[in-house]
Amino acid sequence: MRSLAFAAVAATLTLSSAISAPPTSTVTIDKARIDRSLQDMVSSGRAAGASALVWKDGKEAYFGTAGYADREAKRPFSRDTLVQIFSMTKPVSGVAFMQLWEQGKFGLDDPLSMYLPEFANAKVFVGKDTAGNPILVAPRRPILIRDIVRHTAGFGYGPGPTYPEEAFAKADPLNLANDLPEFGRRLATVPLLYEPGTKWRYSAGVDVQALLVQKLSGQPYEEYVRQHIFEPLGMKETGWTQPESILPRLAAGYAKGPDGTLQRKSEADFRHMNFNPERKLTMGGAGLISSVDDFMRFARMLVNGGTLDGVRILKPSTVRMMATNELDARVTDRQWLPDKGNGGFGIDFAVRTGQPKDTQENRGAVGEFFWDGAWSTLFWVDPANKLTAVFFVQKDPFDRSLHRDIRRAIYGDDYLGPTGD
Incomplete structure (x- = not known):
């Protein structure tokens, strides 16, 4: 760190x-x-x-x-x-x-789960076993707030060929019928594409920022x-x-x-x-x-x-x-x-x-x-x-x-x- x-x-x-x-x-x-x-x-x-x-x-x-x-x-x-x-x-x-960061509402190196506990049990997809079942493991370190502002959290952003992207499509967190808390609950069930902090991949991380602004400010x-x-x-x-x-x-x-x-x-x-x-x-x-x-x-x-x-x-x-x-x-x-x-x-x-x-x-x-x-x-x-x-x-x-x-x-x-x- x-x-x-x-x-x-x-x-x-x-x-x-x-x-x-x-x-x-x-x-x-x-x-x-x-x-x-x-x-x-x-x-x-x-x-x-x-x-x-x-x-x-x-x-x-x-x-x-x-x-x-x-x-x-x-x-x-x-x-x-x-x-x-x-x-x-x-x-x-x-x-x-970042207005809320200036107010001391969070730290960039805080774990995301400090504020959104639903992400405490995030798992990383590392492949499939011989039976074709997904292998999910605990990340080597938690998702940090810093990860959601720079697209390094491991989140996906839509459907795709990998198992996490298929799970993203099934969970459908960005469906406009979901409110922000429901978006967060659904995204938290989707396995991460990679270990947090190891890759840059365009993602739903900014939508997580919106959820945090709503929660920390108390305003829609x-x-x-x-x-x-x-x-x-x-x-x-x-x-x-x-x-x-x-x-x-x-x-x-x-x-x-x-x-x-x-x-x-x-x-x-x-x-x-x-x-x-x-x-x-x-x-x-x-x-x-x-x-x-x-x-x-x-x-x-x-x-x-x-x-x-x-x-x-x-x-x-x-x-x-x-x-x-x-x-x-x-x-x-x-x-x-x-x-x-x-x-x-x-x-x-x-x-x-x-x-x-x-x-x-x-x-x-x-x-x-x-x-x-x-x-x-x-x-x-x-x-x-x-x-x-x-x-x-x-x-x-x-x-x-x-x-x-x-x-x-x-x-x-x-x-x-x-x-x-």
């Missing part, structure tokens, strides 16, 4: 130095270049519509749109278009969680986030539960069809997480609808070290900790995280720790922290350049080429940023 703590301190010092160091080249926002990038996404058939908003040095540096929010209705993507941001909900949940999770994040930041249009009146502003989702063209997703796809009176589950990991200006207020708070317009949401030291790589060097199995760029993972954020390794990697600066969503939305916070960007699109499945292109348009092909390795 001491070696992990030392590694975390060293990583924090490295990131702090990277953030304070001047970049080796400055970012010049080329509005025409970004316009062309957005237009190409639409003209190439990769997106029905998109928007991008960039703030730099404390002021708006770019806003632009291309294409349609609703192609069939010929409704253009505009500044007041609302989108479903899916996993971009996770950093919001991380901020809510959705109410807590609205009262402690959205209202203080003036994020008036962001939320899980949405009124029918906003539907005319909601962007349609589009999926790549068998012929390679974009096809409109069903009405049920648009409605089930936000306009469903039967929904009981407020997920920590997904479910928010937001506008580009609303979400930029969240990003600006982060680049400002936890404050926006005189309102403090987090301490600067807490934001730095969230933006520090938490993965031990021994955690080499990182699923698809390396596809995000040269870096690691902090507290509910991917973190860039080194310059792009090749020209195909996403542009960005060392010390940047970011996350994205299932329908290809993206935001990032770049402290070295005092820059934040929000990119909205509704394209399924996730399209990494859109992120590559918008980043190149904002940074330029030649930008490398400050050295971090």
Whole structure:
């Protein structure tokens, strides 16, 4: 444990130095270049519509749109278009969680079972016996709070080929008919995919954070986030539960069809997480609808070290900790995280720790922290350049080429940023 703590301190010092160091080249926002990038996404058939908003040095540096929010209705993507941001909900949940950490409600190295006893008897799947029965053993160490914020707990995130993933599908913890306590009870019955702390695997850990916020604060999770994040930041249009009146502003989702063209997703796809009176589950990991200006207020708070317009949401030291790589060097199995760029993972954020390794990697600066969503939305916070960007699109499945292109348009092909390795 001491070696992990030392590694975390060293990583924090490295990131702090990277953030304070001047970049080796400055970012010049080329509005025409970004316009062309957005237009190409639409003209190439990769997106029905998109928007991008960039703030730099404390002021708006770019806003632009291309294409349609609703192609069939010929409704253009505009500044007041609302989108479903899916996993971009996770950093919001991380901020809510770390507010309670600042209040001393828990420690990052506390066992999860101190607060959620249902996880005390977690078992790790290690294979099957000769009869085909699963072999489940007690973990070498308990799941720690730190594990649920960095996706190293051993949890799964849906169905799959392994026994734990089959058990996850059967338990169905993320069914929207479950409330958060029922989600936790069901997840606790699912065997772990691996020993806690040994691998990075995208998971339901952020939904466990939501359950903990609800339990430790004594407030329903959705109410807590609205009262402690959205209202203080003036994020008036962001939320899980949405009124029918906003539907005319909601962007349609589009999926790549068998012929390679974009096809409109069903009405049920648009409605089930936000306009469903039967929904009981407020997920920590997904479910928010937001506008580009609303979400930029969240990003600006982060680049400002936890404050926006005189309102403090987090301490600067807490934001730095969230933006520090938490993965031990021994955690080499990182699923698809390396596809995000040269870096690691902090507290509910991917973190860039080194310059792009090749020209195909996403542009960005060392010390940047970011996350994205299932329908290809993206935001990032770049402290070295005092820059934040929000990119909205509704394209399924996730399209990494859109992120590559918008980043190149904002940074330029030649930008490398400050050295971090």
